[in-house]
Amino acid sequence: DFDQVENWQKQLVFLRFMFDVPEGRLIVDYQKVIDEGLESIIERLKGKMKAIGSLNSKEDFDRYNFYKGTIMALEGVINFAENHAKEAERLAGICREQKRKEELLEIARICRKVPGKPADTFHEAMQAFWFTQVCLFIEINGRGISPGRFDQYMYRPFKKDFEAGTLTEEKALELLELMRIKCTEIARAHATFTESYLGGSIYQNVTLGGVDRYGVPADNKLSKLVLQAGVNVKTWQPTISVRWRDDLSESFKMKVVDCIKAGSGYPALFNDKLATERFMSVTGANLEDARDWAPCGCVDMQICGKRMPMFSVANTNNPKIFELVLNGGVNPVTGDKLVDLKIDLNKASYEEIVGEYKRVCEL
Incomplete structure (x- = not known):
């Protein structure tokens, strides 16, 4: 019950795990950005705004403002990329080394193209992914903003x-190694309490393996290169998870073992079959959507690009619950009655009091 959870958090029965900044924990539709481009999405949103017509109700007004706000945000991402293109061109103009000058001009070309337009090459797709990822952190300042099934949406280019x-x-492999370095550069501004608790990690989780929408094992050559990048560049970001199944290729499974042996603590292994069944039974997702799940953050699981309603209660304040029991279900600090004994x-x-405490803990 969302209202009860929210109330009990205010009463400190539940302690917010992240109280200082937004939670984050999402996997966006990176493939839509890479394959379609933001300009196409903006045009579609403008069409939806036009279709609303006159703003005759609060619902129409809210929808219109949502589309308008989304357009402004996406235009901001495109402008962000354009600024990088201009800076690359400026550096190229003062660069005396011809090879580096050519690299800077290529960077400028790519940044001017993506993520506004579709990515045609792997390098362009990597850049489109990166602008999406870093802009999400700039906007949300959250943790657990995860790349999701990277080896699927990056495989086409x-x-x-x-x-x-x-x-x-x-x-x-070089681009994947550089991506690890760039992901590790991202820092999250938050309070001293959570900094000491988390040690600075922001839980960007790359997922490999599993199956495609048709149930066919989905590991590929790119999957193995992502693992090799994790072996070569032992940064703590992004972490790696594998949707493990018996019918994955032998070469991929052996590469997973090699990466684990490297000693960086990843990849984590998730049972693909059980997880897919879980999404179908618990969330009501259809089979095609359920097959597109990925760990988000550490071990939270979501369907990629389709944010599930999720409310997480991380820590229960057991002494506070005991205090409620000893005060007839009333919080002595606020005077609010939270539970009927x-x-x-x-x-x-004594035994009855302990039994009631245990009962309240299970509510």
């Missing part, structure tokens, strides 16, 4: 370039 001979494993405290034995 990877495969296309690889088969065309314009991308080598070495170049792809099933015992008479004036007549109850």
